[in-house]
Amino acid sequence: MFKFWKKDRAPEKTPAADVASDTPENAVQTLPTGPVQAPSTDVPPDPAEASVALVADSVALEKVDESETDNSGKPNWRERLSGSALSRSLGSLFARKPKLDEALLDDLETALLTADVGVSATELLLENLRQRMRKREFADADGLLAALREALLTMLAPIAVPLRIPTEIKPFVVLVVGVNGVGKTTTIGKLARRHQQEGRHVLLAAGDTFRAAAVEQLKAWGMRNQIAVISQGSGADSASVIFDALQAATSRNVDLLIADTAGRLHTQSGLMDELSKIKRVLAKLDPAAPHEVLLVIDGTTGQNAVNQVRQFSLAAGVTGLVVTKLDGTAKGGVVFALATEFGLPIRYVGLGEGLDDLREFDPAAFVAGLLPANLGVE
Numbered sequence: 001m002f003k004f005w006k007k008d009r010a011p012e013k014t015p016a017a018d019v020a021s022d023t024p025e026n027a028v029q030t031l032p033t034g035p036v037q038a039p040s041t042d043v044p045p046d047p048a049e050a051s052v053a054l055v056a057d058s059v060a061l062e063k064v065d066e067s068e069t070d071n072s073g074k075p076n077w078r079e080r081l082s083g084s085a086l087s088r089s090l091g092s093l094f095a096r097k098p099k100l101d102e103a104l105l106d107d108l109e110t111a112l113l114t115a116d117v118g119v120s121a122t123e124l125l126l127e128n129l130r131q132r133m134r135k136r137e138f139a140d141a142d143g144l145l146a147a148l149r150e151a152l153l154t155m156l157a158p159i160a161v162p163l164r165i166p167t168e169i170k171p172f173v174v175l176v177v178g179v180n181g182v183g184k185t186t187t188i189g190k191l192a193r194r195h196q197q198e199g200r201h202v203l204l205a206a207g208d209t210f211r212a213a214a215v216e217q218l219k220a221w222g223m224r225n226q227i228a229v230i231s232q233g234s235g236a237d238s239a240s241v242i243f244d245a246l247q248a249a250t251s252r253n254v255d256l257l258i259a260d261t262a263g264r265l266h267t268q269s270g271l272m273d274e275l276s277k278i279k280r281v282l283a284k285l286d287p288a289a290p291h292e293v294l295l296v297i298d299g300t301t302g303q304n305a306v307n308q309v310r311q312f313s314l315a316a317g318v319t320g321l322v323v324t325k326l327d328g329t330a331k332g333g334v335v336f337a338l339a340t341e342f343g344l345p346i347r348y349v350g351l352g353e354g355l356d357d358l359r360e361f362d363p364a365a366f367v368a369g370l371l372p373a374n375l376g377v378e
């Protein structure tokens with residue numbers, strides 16, 4: 001639904017270093033209903049581009065509304081996860097009512113490994129199941145499946161910690177980071193709407209200053225949803241935009257500031273350093289900000305996700321994860337790999353492109369969605 005946000009990336013540039021010279025007054029703001037709305041001084045808005053973005057935006061959101069009406073409620077997790085490699089391979093493995101023996105455990109191991117569960121998590125799971133099999137805690141394949149379900153849930157329980165916004169921290173600052181195209185901007189849109197609907201005053205910072213259309217797209221989205229967006233021209237210093245946004249958020253009594261950043265490869269050390277800079281600059285205004293650094297991971301990425309979490313954690317001190325695109329072709333297993341390797345909370349998962357498809361991570365629903373339904377495991 002938010003496909004209009006995915007646009008060609010402008011060539012990467014070195015961000016301007018002078019943070020101090022950028023003031024809130026220079027920020028371009030999209031604030032349809034609020035009192036403060038400064039026109040852009042450095043980059044005049046392109047009315048043609050803006051109107052195209054707005055048309056695309058309204059079409060996308062109309063589609064979302066239609067699908068929500070059709071479903072008369074949220075599509076369930078199983079519906080969204082049934083296409084994943086883990087769901088499909090476990091489904092076909094257990095559907096043939098196999099005998100409980102070592103060969104079945106071997107097949108299970110292969111299914112887990114090929115679905116990106118990763119070596120460490122797979123070993124832990126298999127060890128647990130073997131021990132329980134030896135103790136005769138179960139005697140057939142259905143029993144093994146029930147034990148697997150329990151082991152998967154146990155693995156995920158510690159990382160199912162939802163993001164809570166304490167009222168005493170105001171503005172609560174969320175910095176959103178990740179590699180290119182993982183769904184950062186889409187996630188920000190969904191998150192902003194969710195928190196706005198929960199009654200919070202939300203402000204967005206268009207810190208993705210590398211992608212030429214990103215700023216306009218975020219502004220157009222903000223305009224439609226009555227959420228202000230602080231931005232500067234494309235190519236501006238991301239740290240400066242986010243610094244301005246925090247100042248604006250403080251003066252406007254905002255509850256939640258969500259800052260977008262440009263996609264970057266975890267191997268690009270210069271760009272990774274920029275994230276550290278953003279954090280340093282924010283700390284000048286509020287030593288505790290950002291209060292949450294959300295790393296967005298594309299669920300189809302596979303084991304590379306593990307490297308991404310490692311590198312982004314070093315550069316930006318990641319405090320929570322969002323795993324997107326678990327619908328469709330994702331293998332699903334990466335969530336277990338991340339749980340075992342890092343223990344970082346998974347705050348949300350993306351089960352589709354619609355506004356309703358960003359869900360708080362629910363391990364029981366997730367595991368039930370991955371395991372075969374026909375064997376009474378729900």
Ligand SMILES: Nc1nc2c(ncn2[C@@H]2O[C@H](COP(=O)(O)OP(=O)(O)OP(=O)(O)O)[C@@H](O)[C@H]2O)c(=O)[nH]1
Nearest residue numbers: 003005180181182183184185186263325350351352
């Ligand atoms: N199927 C599916 N698609 C998603 C999900 N989340 C995001 N997308 C799509 O992923 C694509 C990329 O999303 P963006 O939000 O533009 O990604 P980004 O990380 O901001 O991209 P860059 O700014 O280029 O780094 C868009 O087409 C989104 O609609 C999801 O949970 N499921």
